[in-house]
Structures are given as structure tokens and as C-alpha cells.
Amino acid sequence: xxxxxxxxxxxxxxxxxxxxxxxxxxxxxxxxxxxxxxxxxxxxxxxxxxxxxxxxxxxxxxxxxxxxxxxxxxxxxxxxxxxxxxxxxxxxxxxxxxxxxxxxxxxxxxxxxxxxxxxxxxxxxxxxxxxxxxxxxxxxxxxxxxxxxxxxxxxxxxxxxxxxxxxxxxxxxxxxxxxxxxxxxxxxxxxxxxxxxxxxxxxxxxxxxxxxxxxxxxxxxxxxxxxxxxxxxxxxxxxxxxxxxxxxxxxxxxxxxxxxxxxxxxxxxxxxxxxxxxxxxxxxxxxxxxxxxxxxxxxxxxxxxxxxxxxxxxxxxxxxxxxxxx
Amino acid sequence: xxxxxxxxxxxxxxxxxxxxxxxxxxxxxxxxxxxxxxxxxxxxxxxxxxxxxxxxxxxxxxxxxxxxxxxxxxxxxxxxxxxxxxxxxxxxxxxxxxxxxxxxxxxxxxxxxxxxxxxxxxxxxxxxxxxxxxxxxxxxxxxxxxxxxxxxxxxxxxxxxxxxxxxxxxxxxxxxxxxxxxxxxxxxxxxxxxxxxxxxxxxxxxxxxxxxxxxxxxxxxxxxxxxxxxxxxxxxxxxxxxxxxxxxxxxxxxxxxxxxxxxxxxxxxxxxxxxxxxxxxxxxxxxxxxxxxxxxxxxxxxxxxxx
Numbered sequence: 121x122x123x124x125x126x127x128x129x130x131x132x133x134x135x136x137x138x139x140x141x142x143x144x145x146x147x148x149x150x151x152x153x154x155x156x157x158x159x160x161x162x163x164x165x166x167x168x169x170x171x172x173x174x175x176x177x178x179x180x181x182x183x184x185x186x187x188x189x190x191x192x193x194x195x196x197x198x199x200x201x202x203x204x205x206x207x208x209x210x211x212x213x214x215x216x217x218x219x220x221x222x223x224x225x226x227x228x229x230x231x232x233x234x235x236x237x238x239x240x241x242x243x244x245x246x247x248x249x250x251x252x253x254x255x256x257x258x259x260x261x262x263x264x265x266x267x268x269x270x271x272x273x274x275x276x277x278x279x280x281x282x283x284x285x286x287x288x289x290x291x292x293x294x295x296x297x298x299x300x301x302x303x304x305x306x307x308x309x310x311x312x313x314x315x316x317x318x319x320x321x322x323x324x325x326x327x328x329x330x331x332x333x334x335x336x337x338x339x340x341x342x343x344x345x346x347x348x349x350x351x352x353x354x355x356x357x358x359x360x361x362x363x364x365x366x367x368x369x370x371x372x373x374x375x376x377x378x379x380x381x382x383x384x385x386x387x388x389x390x391x392x393x394x395x396x397x398x399x400x401x402x403x404x405x406x407x408x409x410x411x412x413x414x415x416x417x418x419x420x421x422x423x424x425x426x427x428x429x430x431x432x433x434x435x436x437x438x439x440x441x442x443x444x445x446x
Numbered sequence: 447x448x449x450x451x452x453x454x455x456x457x458x459x460x461x462x463x464x465x466x467x468x469x470x471x472x473x474x475x476x477x478x479x480x481x482x483x484x485x486x487x488x489x490x491x492x493x494x495x496x497x498x499x500x501x502x503x504x505x506x507x508x509x510x511x512x513x514x515x516x517x518x519x520x521x522x523x524x525x526x527x528x529x530x531x532x533x534x535x536x537x538x539x540x541x542x543x544x545x546x547x548x549x550x551x552x553x554x555x556x557x558x559x560x561x562x563x564x565x566x567x568x569x570x571x572x573x574x575x576x577x578x579x580x581x582x583x584x585x586x587x588x589x590x591x592x593x594x595x596x597x598x599x600x601x602x603x604x605x606x607x608x609x610x611x612x613x614x615x616x617x618x619x620x621x622x623x624x625x626x627x628x629x630x631x632x633x634x635x636x637x638x639x640x641x642x643x644x645x646x647x648x649x650x651x652x653x654x655x656x657x658x659x660x661x662x663x664x665x666x667x668x669x670x671x672x673x674x675x676x677x678x679x680x681x682x683x684x685x686x687x688x689x690x691x692x693x694x695x696x697x698x699x700x701x702x703x704x705x706x707x708x709x710x711x712x713x714x715x716x717x718x719x720x721x722x723x724x725x726x727x728x729x730x731x732x733x734x735x736x737x738x739x740x741x742x743x744x745x746x747x748x749x750x751x752x753x
Contacts, residue, residue: 181537183484183537229724233724233727233731237728237731237732239724239728239731240740242482242537243673243674244724244727246670246673246674247674247723247724248720250667250717250720251717251721254713254714254716254717254720255713257713257716258711258713261711261713262711262713375541376545378541379538379541379542379545382535382537382538383538416549416550416552416553416556417549419546419548419549420549420550420553422545423542423545423546424546426538426542426545427524427528427539427542427546430532430534430538430539431528431532431534433534434532434533434534
């Protein structure tokens with residue numbers, strides 16, 4: 121359906137759909153370099169998506185991944201400025217932990233207001249996005265402003281010693297972290313005792329009481345872990361892509377991650393696959409601009425794919441079955 | 447004597463508030479029926495671009511308003527189809543609607559970037575530079591007065607009419623409503639489309655009057671503020687309007703801070719509305735023991751078969 125809609129739009133603009141799609145395919149997965157670019161783009165989507173899926177285990181939504189990504193990056197820069205560590209590998213590790221903690225801090229207020237007062241978390245996590253984004257703009261225009269970056273407000277670059285190494289081509293080391301955390305999230309959600317307790321806490325309040333599970337505590341911990349995943353995404357983005365705090369740390373990754381998590385039914389392994397696909401789609405979308413096709417078409421294709429996925433889900437859930445009568 | 451700058455601030459506050467309020471009021475109606483639509487940002491963009499294109503091509507301002515409102519309403523019906531008819535997740539569908547709306551409006555408006563509007567939406571009276579409060583109030587354009595009218599009528603419709611009571615019943619308890627013979631799906635579908643129409647009107651206000659040109663992503667997060675406003679207002683039209691004036695005031699204040707000689711960073715001022723909203727939410731929840739005024743069935747799809 122998505123390809124159909126995309127083709128119509130392309131035809132209206134006098135561009136050959138087949139050429140465009142094959143170009144998109146070639147430039148997103150056709151070579152080591154383009155494939156690694158696609159997977160790099162997938163890292164924040166996957167990590168933030170995993171965080172959202174963990175929080176969803178207790179039947180809560182996290183719309184605040186975008187803010188958590190930014191605060192993760194801010195935390196990394198804060199620690200980078202204020203600490204002195206000689207060993208690069210330990211330094212990078214400390215900074216990644218800082219990113220995780222930053223993401224957790226970002227969701228701390230929504231988590232407290234949810235658990236203590238019962239304030240709707242969809243709204244509070246959404247609002248924190250704007251607060252953190254405002255703080256980011258404040259920092260890069262004020263205290264952290266790099267005098268060398270004249271027209272584009274941004275913080276100073278971090279030193280090369282803390283750049284994340286690459287594995288193959290341009291593929292960042294972050295992708296290995298991503299694989300590790302996918303397995304971790306899968307284990308946490310589906311195999312661990314905590315995951316089981318989370319599902320009960322989210323599923324039925326009464327069952328949780330009878331089983332002696334502290335539902336509020338589980339919800340609180342799940343939110344902090346989930347926020348941390350998104351914060352880690354921000355840390356990796358800073359250390360491997362932008363190398364400095366700017367508004368470019370996230371291009372709506374936090375919002376796309378919600379969709380990635382939701383259409384896979386919150387399954388970690390599915391998030392890994394679909395997240396990679398989305399990374400490729402967005403790289404494909406940005407390169408087709410060079411042949412004069414508007415980048416919005418990639419967004420439109422993406423959105424129609426998603427609506428298509430929702431509609432298909434409906435028909436899978438509610439199949440008409442023929443029942444034999446005697 | 448009232449400072450002329452103060453009058454300017456008041457004027458800008460009202461305009462910013464109008465824009466936010468209409469979209470928020472639409473979302474309020476949608477949410478009252480139990481449907482959460484996070485696609486406000488996308489719907490405003492669609493209304494904005496459709497209205498602007500019509501205004502450029504036909505130079506007929508009323509046709510432009512009409513087309514803007516209708517196209518947003520039709521666009522919102524995608525959300526209604528996916529969530530009401532096909533019972534899919536409302537959060538996800540709303541977010542996709544935002545992405546689709548922003549991309550589609552950018553694509554449609556590509557050839558209109560930088561074009562100048564010949565017929566702008568003018569004030570209803572001939573006062574172009576208001577000098578006192580009364581003049582500010584009577585010199586707004588037609589959509590401002592429509593917004594005031596919509597506020598009063600929505601409040602009345604929700605409280606006093608059969609349709610309003612049914613809408614609320616569906617949002618509070620769709621299962622009981624269905625037992626009572628109310629048409630849940632139909633009510634929710636209509637409420638979602640009405641919400642879209644209001645967002646469209648807000649979009650038309652944006653491109654035909656507030657900033658009379660078209661650029662990409664010109665809604666710049668106003669749709670999300672509208673969503674926050676509904677909660678701020680506790681799902682009540684008048685309180686939502688009060689919130690809109692507060693948010694509008696802060697939006698109008700930011701560019702003027704320096705002229706008043708304040709050293710406060712404009713970036714910090716910009717985040718205060720969001721902080722205030724969270725605080726208000728917490729206070730409301732504590733005082734009312736969890737009753738923030740939110741419809742009970744919001745975000746919950748209704749399955750007649752599971753009743």
C-alpha cells in the first residue's frame with residue numbers, strides 16, 4: 121500500500137517510481153558504507169524503542185523518549201566537562217553510563233508524579249520533551265555556547281579520544297551496544313522474574329496485591345530503566361555522530377521509536393528488526409533528495425506503511441472463521 | 447494612560463491565544479468522546495496549507511477558510527477510521543497522523559514557500575493600530591470572534607444538549623452507553639472529525655492572519671501545546687481558554703522581554719508554560735483525589751463484542 125501511494129506521488133512529480141525506489145534501496149543497503157549509515161541511524165530508534173517497550177510492560181506509555189535522548193546527551197557533555205579520566209575506554213564507559221543516568225533523570229519527575237500522585241504519564245512525559253529541549257537550546261546558546269560555532273548554536277566538540285570506535289565501514293561501536301541491549305531487554309521482559317512481576321503489576325492491580333507484588337515500585341523501576349535506554353541512545357548519538365550537543369542530537373528519533381515499538385507489539389527482537397528497517401528508510405529518504413525528489417515523500421511512505429500495518433493488524437486479529445455446524 | 451507597548455502585548459497575546467485555543471477546543475471535544483488524538487500538529491498543518499493554497503489561487507478568503515476546515519476534518523477521519531472502526535491504538539495512530547500531516551503539508555506547500563498573500567484576513571473594524579483595550583477587543587479578525595462563539599456554544603452544548611450529554615457518556619463509560627442504546631462508534635467518529643475541523647480553523651488562522659505566509663513546520667509545536675492545554679483546562683472550555691491566554695501571553699512576552707529590560711533568558715521563559723502545566727496537573731490530582739476531569743474511557747478502544 122505504501123509503495124502504491126509513494127508511486128502515485130512520484131508519478132505526479134514526473135519521476136519514475138521504479139528508478140526512485142531502486143535508488144533508495146541501493147543507497148540505503150547497497151554497499152558497506154550505506155548499510156552502516158542506515159544501521160547507525162537505527163541505533164537511537166532501537167534503543168529508545170526498547171526503553172518504551174520495557175515501560176509498556178507495566179502498561180504505561182513513554183512519549184518522552186525525545187527528551188530523554190537530549191538529556192542523555194546533556195549528561196554526557198556535563199560529565200565530560202567536569203571530569204578528568206586518562207584511560208579512554210574507561211572514560212567512554214563512564215560517559216555512556218552518564219547518558220543512561222541522564223535519561224533516567226529525565227523520566228524521574230513523570231515517574232514520581234505517576235507513582236505517588238497518579239498523574240497521567242502520557243502528558244507528563246510529553247511535556248518533559250519541551251522542557252528538556254528548552255534547556256538544550258538554553259545551554260547551547262548560553263553557558264555551553266561554542267564561540268567557534270558562529271551561526272549555528274552548539275556546544276563545543278568533545279575530544280577525539282572519547283569518540284566511539286567504528287567496527288566495519290562507518291558502523292559505530294554503538295551497534296554492538298544496541299545488540300547487547302536488545303538481548304538484555306528481551307531477557308528482562310520475557311525471561312526474568314522482574315519481567316514477570318512487571319507484567320502482573322501492569323495487568324491486574326488485584327492480582328499484584330494477592331501475589332505480594334508492589335505494583336508502584338515495579339512501575340517506578342520500569343520507567344527509570346526505560347528512560348535510561350533512551351538516554352543511552354542520546355549518549356551514543358553524541359559520541360559517535362554529532363560529537364557535540366546541538367539540536368541535531370535527535371531528529372525526532374524519540375517519536376519514531378514509539379511507532380517502531382508499537383507496531384512490533386512491544387517485542388524487543390521485533391523492535392531491533394523494524395528499527396533497522398526504519399533506519400534504512402530514513403537514509404534512503406534523505407539520499408533521494410539528491411535526484412530532486414522531495415524528502416517528504418519518504419515520510420509519507422513511512423506514515424502510509426504504518427497506517428497499512430495498523431489496518432493489517434486489525435484483519436489479523438479479527439479473522440472471520442468458518443464454524444462447521446452439525 | 448496605558449502604555450502603547452502594553453496594548454501591543456495584549457493584542458499579540460489574544461492572537462497567540464486564539465490560535466492555541468481553537469485547536470485545544472477541538473481536541474477537547476474529541477477527547478470527551480474517549481478518543482485521544484495526538485495528531486493535532488499534523489491536522490493544523492493540513493488546515494494551514496490547504497487554506498493558504500486556496501487563498502493564493504482563488505483570492506477568496508471565505509472559501510479558503512472553508513477548504514482549510516474541511517480538509518483537516520477529512521484528514522482527521524483517517525484517525526477515526528483507524529481507531530474507531532478498526533480499534534487500533536490511539537497513541538500510535540495519532541503520532542502517525544502528525545508525521546503524515548507535516549510531510550503532506552510540506553509536499554503540498556512546496557511551491558508556495560515565500561509567496562505573498564494578496565487577501566489577508568483583516569480586522570472586522572477599520573482600526574489597524576489599536577490604542578486602548580476596547581479597540582484591541584473590537585479590532586480582531588473574524589476567526590477571533592468565531593473562537594469566542596465556539597467557546598460559549600461548546601460549553602453550552604456539552605452541558606445542556608442531548609448531544610453533549612451523550613458525547614460525555616460515551617467518553618466516560620462506552621459499555622454502559624452502548625447498553626443504553628447510544629451509538630458509540632458514530633459519536634466518536636463525529637467527535638474526531640469535529641476536532642479535526644477545529645484544528646483546521648486554527649491552521650487557517652495561522653496562515654491567513656497570524657503569520658501570513660507558508661514555510662515548512664510552521665506549526666512549530668503548537669499542536670502539542672494545544673494537547674497540554676486540554677489537560678490544563680481540566681476538559682472544560684472556559685478553563686482551557688484561560689490556559690490559552692496564559693500560554694499566548696508567554697508566547698507574546700518572549701520577543702518583548704528585552705525591550706522591557708529583563709535579563710531573563712528567553713529560552714527559560716519559553717519552558718515555563720510546560721513546567722506550570724505539570725505543576726497544575728499535580729495540584730489538581732492531589733486536591734481532587736485523582737479527578738482531573740479526564741474522560742474515564744480515554745484511549746480505550748470500544749469492542750462491542752467484549753461487552
